[in-house]
Amino acid sequence: MPPLPLSDRSGRTTDSPITFFIQKALETPGLISLAAGLVDEGSLPTADVAAAVAAIMADPAAGRAALQYGSTQGLPSLREKVLRHVCAADGVTPGDIGLSPDDVVLTTGSQQLLYLLGEALFDPGDIVLAEAPSYFVYHGVLQSHGVRVVPVPMDDGGLDVAALDAKLADLKRRGELGRVKLVYTVDYFQNPTGLTLAADRRPKLVEVVKKYSTEHRILILEDAAYRELRYTGPDLPSVKRFDPTNEFVAYASTFSKPLSPGLKLGYALLPSDLVAPVLHLKGNHDFGSANLAQHVVDRLLASGAFDRHVEELRRVYRAKRDAMLAALDAEFGDVPGASWTVPGGGLYVWLTLPPGVDAGPAGPLVPAALEAGVLYVPGEFGHVPGEGGELPRNECRLSFGVADAAGVREGVRRLRAAYRTLERA
Numbered sequence: 001m002p003p004l005p006l007s008d009r010s011g012r013t014t015d016s017p018i019t020f021f022i023q024k025a026l027e028t029p030g031l032i033s034l035a036a037g038l039v040d041e042g043s044l045p046t047a048d049v050a051a052a053v054a055a056i057m058a059d060p061a062a063g064r065a066a067l068q069y070g071s072t073q074g075l076p077s078l079r080e081k082v083l084r085h086v087c088a089a090d091g092v093t094p095g096d097i098g099l100s101p102d103d104v105v106l107t108t109g110s111q112q113l114l115y116l117l118g119e120a121l122f123d124p125g126d127i128v129l130a131e132a133p134s135y136f137v138y139h140g141v142l143q144s145h146g147v148r149v150v151p152v153p154m155d156d157g158g159l160d161v162a163a164l165d166a167k168l169a170d171l172k173r174r175g176e177l178g179r180v181k182l183v184y185t186v187d188y189f190q191n192p193t194g195l196t197l198a199a200d201r202r203p204k205l206v207e208v209v210k211k212y213s214t215e216h217r218i219l220i221l222e223d224a225a226y227r228e229l230r231y232t233g234p235d236l237p238s239v240k241r242f243d244p245t246n247e248f249v250a251y252a253s254t255f256s257k258p259l260s261p262g263l264k265l266g267y268a269l270l271p272s273d274l275v276a277p278v279l280h281l282k283g284n285h286d287f288g289s290a291n292l293a294q295h296v297v298d299r300l301l302a303s304g305a306f307d308r309h310v311e312e313l314r315r316v317y318r319a320k321r322d323a324m325l326a327a328l329d330a331e332f333g334d335v336p337g338a339s340w341t342v343p344g345g346g347l348y349v350w351l352t353l354p355p356g357v358d359a360g361p362a363g364p365l366v367p368a369a370l371e372a373g374v375l376y377v378p379g380e381f382g383h384v385p386g387e388g389g390e391l392p393r394n395e396c397r398l399s400f401g402v403a404d405a406a407g408v409r410e411g412v413r414r415l416r417a418a419y420r421t422l423e424r425a
């Protein structure tokens with residue numbers, strides 16, 4: 001049979017590395033998954049969504065509106081609410097940062113926005129600077145677009161903005177600044193490390209990007225997917241908050257984490273001149289995200305059910321996070337050279353094992369962990385080869401999202417048992 005006439009893009013697009021792990025979890029009864037980024041099952045808002053759908057359908061006009069096609073940009077009343085929601089968190093009015101509901105686009109999850117922005121901005125050979133490590137699914141998107149990723153180191157304060165400055169200076173020296181399109185940051189409780197961009201780095205990030213925006217604007221994609229899932233500390237202002245002319249920062253977020261991934265509804269606050277290109281592309285994808293989901297979320301925001309739900313989620317996840325941190329203390333506290341992050345929110349803890357330990361997908365810890373009945377995501381997936389070409393192998397992403405507190409504790413205990421078999425080997 002002659003081969004399929006697949007596109008170059010298709011050739012660059014591979015299966016997510018995590019598929020294997022999801023498959024394993026499904027196949028293995030009793031396995032505790034600290035791998036999946038899924039949300040807490042017991043907290044999914046079934047009653048709130050049932051009430052919202054019932055209220056919409058009880059009013060024939062509202063029901064028909066929700067069951068009809070909507071617009072590509074999304075329900076105007078929800079775009080307004082989303083804008084108010086972000087601006088209230090940032091302590092500004094939309095006008096203060098150059099935004100109106102016309103700059104808001106509702107998307108099919110924030111994942112769609114990540115992809116659409118790529119279609120709007122990238123040609124093969126373009127450059128994106130991203131935190132090392134970063135959201136590994138986004139690496140797949142960048143690969144699909146033929147984009148080169150330049151990794152930027154992180155520390156306890158998240159993206160190292162001084163290092164970003166140095167990397168951009170280096171690209172400028174090499175005459176490659178014209179290929180730099182975007183800086184990608186997951187700045188609240190990052191997937192995969194749980195780290196948050198420090199308050200004083202937020203305005204600096206915008207300043208640095210402005211400084212190098214000589215040939216064209218370099219944009220910041222602020223992926224705030226986990227912002228609402230905050231368990232300790234104050235809510236930090238967004239990076240978007242420091243872009244008063246609405247030129248440099250695209251802010252993407254989602255209702256998947258604070259409400260329900262099944263609704264698959266995301267939102268973006270975009271520089272005004274980026275809205276039309278994104279909408280043209282979105283028109284080709286789906287001419288509008290699921291209208292019923294938009295009407296449901298609109299109701300939940302209007303009634304206060306969303307805010308109540310987020311409060312409840314914070315309580316639930318805080319307890320599970322604490323369970324994971326206590327279990328790590330108890331199980332890995334005596335392992336010299338092991339350390340882990342203490343996230344103020346989100347779903348992930350980043351465990352660094354002693355140098356030389358191979359926790360990567362081809363190393364011995366993955367099968368040992370499976371044997372012990374626990375699954376984690378190898379940290380290697382979040383990295384792209386840096387200048388040395390080497391990927392760190394001694395890191396694990398542990399999620400406290402889906403398992404309950406007892407499962408989280410038991411999962412960490414099993415991981416320690418798996419690690420013990422490596423110590424003995």
Ligand code: PMP
Nearest residue numbers: 109110111135191225254256266
């Ligand atoms: N960004 C980050 C950092 C994520 O972790 C996820 C989901 N895991 C997304 C975006 C996309 O989520 P969704 O499309 O459900 O909004």
